[in-house]
Amino acid sequence: xxxxxFLDANAAVAEAAVIAGCGFYAGYPITPSSEVPExxxxxxxxxxxPFIMMEDEIASINACIGASASxxxxxxxxxxxxxxxxxxxxGEACIMEIPLVLVDVMRGxxxxxxxxxxxxxxxxxxxxGTHGDHPIxxxxxxxxxxxxxxxxxxxxxxxxFRQPVYILTDGLLSxxxxxxxxxxxxxxxxxxxxxxxxxxxEYYPFDYNYEIPPLAPWWTKDGKSYRYHxxxxxxxxxxxxxxxxxxxxxxxxxLISKIxxxxxxxxxxxxxxxxxxxxxxIAYGSVAExxxxxxxEARKAGIKVGMFRPIxxxxxxxxxxxxxxxxxxxxIVVEMNLGQYILEVQRAVxxxxxxxxxxxAAGIPIRPIQILEKIKNPEKSVEICMTxxxxxxxxxxx
Amino acid sequence: MAKVNYAxxxxxxKMPLYWCPGCGDGIVLKAYIEAIDELGWDKNxxxxxxxxxxAARVTGYVDFHTLHTLHGRAIATAVGIKMCHPDKHxxxxxxDGDIAHIGGNHFLHAARRNIDITVVFIDNWxxxxxxxxxSCTTPLGVRESTAPRGSYEPPIxxxxxxxxxxxxxxxxxxxxxxxxxxxxIKEGLxxxxxxxxxxxxxxxxxxxxxxxxxxPVKLMNYLKSLCVPKEKAEKMSPEExxxxxxxxxxxxxxxxxxxxxxxxxxxxxxxxxxxxxARYATGRLKEEDKYPITRExxxxxxxxxxxxxxxxxxxx
Numbered sequence: 001x002x003x004x005x006f007l008d009a010n011a012a013v014a015e016a017a018v019i020a021g022c023g024f025y026a027g028y029p030i031t032p033s034s035e036v037p038e039x040x041x042x043x044x045x046x047x048x049x050p051f052i053m054m055e056d057e058i059a060s061i062n063a064c065i066g067a068s069a070s071x072x073x074x075x076x077x078x079x080x081x082x083x084x085x086x087x088x089x090x091g092e093a094c095i096m097e098i099p100l101v102l103v104d105v106m107r108g109x110x111x112x113x114x115x116x117x118x119x120x121x122x123x124x125x126x127x128x129g130t131h132g133d134h135p136i137x138x139x140x141x142x143x144x145x146x147x148x149x150x151x152x153x154x155x156x157x158x159x160x161f162r163q164p165v166y167i168l169t170d171g172l173l174s175x176x177x178x179x180x181x182x183x184x185x186x187x188x189x190x191x192x193x194x195x196x197x198x199x200x201x202e203y204y205p206f207d208y209n210y211e212i213p214p215l216a217p218w219w220t221k222d223g224k225s226y227r228y229h230x231x232x233x234x235x236x237x238x239x240x241x242x243x244x245x246x247x248x249x250x251x252x253x254x255l256i257s258k259i260x261x262x263x264x265x266x267x268x269x270x271x272x273x274x275x276x277x278x279x280x281x282i283a284y285g286s287v288a289e290x291x292x293x294x295x296x297e298a299r300k301a302g303i304k305v306g307m308f309r310p311i312x313x314x315x316x317x318x319x320x321x322x323x324x325x326x327x328x329x330x331x332i333v334v335e336m337n338l339g340q341y342i343l344e345v346q347r348a349v350x351x352x353x354x355x356x357x358x359x360x361a362a363g364i365p366i367r368p369i370q371i372l373e374k375i376k377n378p379e380k381s382v383e384i385c386m387t388x389x390x391x392x393x394x395x396x397x398x
Numbered sequence: 399m400a401k402v403n404y405a406x407x408x409x410x411x412k413m414p415l416y417w418c419p420g421c422g423d424g425i426v427l428k429a430y431i432e433a434i435d436e437l438g439w440d441k442n443x444x445x446x447x448x449x450x451x452x453a454a455r456v457t458g459y460v461d462f463h464t465l466h467t468l469h470g471r472a473i474a475t476a477v478g479i480k481m482c483h484p485d486k487h488x489x490x491x492x493x494d495g496d497i498a499h500i501g502g503n504h505f506l507h508a509a510r511r512n513i514d515i516t517v518v519f520i521d522n523w524x525x526x527x528x529x530x531x532x533s534c535t536t537p538l539g540v541r542e543s544t545a546p547r548g549s550y551e552p553p554i555x556x557x558x559x560x561x562x563x564x565x566x567x568x569x570x571x572x573x574x575x576x577x578x579x580x581x582x583i584k585e586g587l588x589x590x591x592x593x594x595x596x597x598x599x600x601x602x603x604x605x606x607x608x609x610x611x612x613x614p615v616k617l618m619n620y621l622k623s624l625c626v627p628k629e630k631a632e633k634m635s636p637e638e639x640x641x642x643x644x645x646x647x648x649x650x651x652x653x654x655x656x657x658x659x660x661x662x663x664x665x666x667x668x669x670x671x672x673x674x675x676a677r678y679a680t681g682r683l684k685e686e687d688k689y690p691i692t693r694e695x696x697x698x699x700x701x702x703x704x705x706x707x708x709x710x711x712x713x714x
Contacts, residue, residue, distance in 0.1 A: 002688060002689060002691070003674065003688070003689050004689050004691070018675060023482065024478060024481065024482055026477075026478060042668075042673075043673070043674075043675045045661075045664050045665045045667070045668035045669070046668045046669060046671065046673050046674075046675035046676035046679060047675045047676075047678070047679045048665050048669060048679045050481040050482055050661060052477070052481055054474065054477070054507075055503050055504060055506075055507035056503060058471065058474065059471070059474035059477070059503070059504050059507070060474075062467065062468065062471040062474035062475045062478065062504075063474050063475065063477050063478030063481070064478060065467070065475055065478065066447065066465065066467075066474070066475035066476060066477070066478030066479040066482075067478035067479060067481065067482045068478075069465055069475075069479075070445070070463070070478075070479050070482055070483060072482045074478070088468060089468060089471065092467065092468050142702075145699050145700045146700065146702070149700070149706050149707055149708075152707045153707055156707070178699075179699060180699060181689075181691050181695075181696055181699055181700075183707075183708055184688060187708055187709060187710065188707040188708055188709065189707045189709060190707075218445070218463045218483075219442075219483070219486075225442035225443075225463075226463075227441070227442065227461065227462060227463050228463070228464075229409075229457065229458060229464045229465075229466065230464075230465055230466065231458075231466040232450075232466060232467055232468055233466070240412070240458060241458075241466075268704060268705070269704075270702050270703060270704050271703070272703075311704065
């Protein structure tokens, strides 16, 4: 029993964060993510929880880490260049195992790039952006309604696995308004942080007895106070720095295995018209909606084509994509970059079947016609699809 | 003076302190614990964050809620904590490289916001932990490992920068003058607003040895000769004050609104409205305000064959 609203994906993510119980937001303005803080600036004071615009991208994620460590669900939001600035602190959240939701509205180009234009070029930055071995969870919704559901899931995953979680949207999705349903908090499954099972004097923030040690709030509702230390250095169970090799190896391995052992809970994907498909299109985010149109058109022409849409981008859907090798004759990966997710697909498929790419990093969405052409003729490369008249509207250049 | 039970505030299993012989950080920590003890604050209500560096190691020794965060980001982290828990005491410990150099932006903006955090800023003129590189407070001509012929960069006056940025309590102390240092820290802790205590602190091993001041006593006397009390400085000319460190409580402003108080006012304003979340948070939301969506309607909005977090219709 929630509300119907007409929102873009940015506002949808913001509303969903509050539904999921987000108790702290710190951000910094960056196009094309601005509607997230703009929406939260209105609704978070109404909800009575802190909202703050920090002095820079680095400060905003660090403030979130402080808030989350103290026991509050926290979120920050950014886009390409801002994400680069946040990477060091993201690593801190990984090693301290602090739950955090990081929204990245992907925009084009390296550097300042294309602030107002969409891309999906942060896929690999999301995976390997911060230094050192670390796990990551990244989610890519395909429309505003899914952005609501997936934001709630992102908070749940973050709290359950003590892990920073990305929500990867893009400049196209984030500005496309749609009719959406905003559920009430009572209607959805909301995961709260696991409470410590031991009294404060026996508590360790990185207890060896757990796969995912509970992260105690500093002050519990029943008046207890868990006092402990957490360090951004490699640490032992007490949270204090250590250089003892077995402890470090144990910690580093557990950081990865706490995610990989629960991959079935984290992975989420959609098969679209895949029952009898001979060609499989792999697309995610807003591009998947273009692929869906192209598949429907191709089906009308009698081509047996379907789509595998990963909703969880990281960890990689290894098993599902390996299975595709037996089911289909060819794979077409469609993404708004010059080939990032396709690298992982190539690795998993290991040259068993041919893989083709519709890869475009021109700051414009991939059109269904481009995907349709590729489905019809996989060997032919796909060019930017624009009429002279459309190109003229951009102005500038030659 | 009542005897202070230092062990009550320290993680004794982490002793001995890892600082070099002759370091001033231990004196600052002692003064700080005495100040907390005099105030009688419960250590369960105290939070300390620090970045990376010698002074930043304090978080490992004090028995509070402690976070040892990234280099330079201690104040940003503390802002997040204080915003969520305005009723708790939040402190930051850090050195010149950590607070004023890499973290300078967070320092200035926390001062501007006037958030109730107490920063103990230990200025030893160099990056001690990494081997004595020159920092933003190294005076001109002082030799460091990255300035073998003397630093050529003019330094920052962190206390004046804090005043300029809008901090409401600014004091400068000298680590060799523990009694005054304790008094300034105590007043800074009590102050409701952003407070910074800039402590001039000796580093005999990394700074001293490169400048013929490797003897801790000699270095302490040298730093002492640079300190001028505020009252005396008022009668001195700018030429006489060149290269000197004015100590004392340099600036107090009790009128500027504190950030979490200001946010409380905003929340009161927002929750007085008739918006959805204001009514939800204040318990004024009625059943008839909610839109009862049907399964078919939801399927029209979200046709995908995947699970939703909706309890009622997990898979459409």
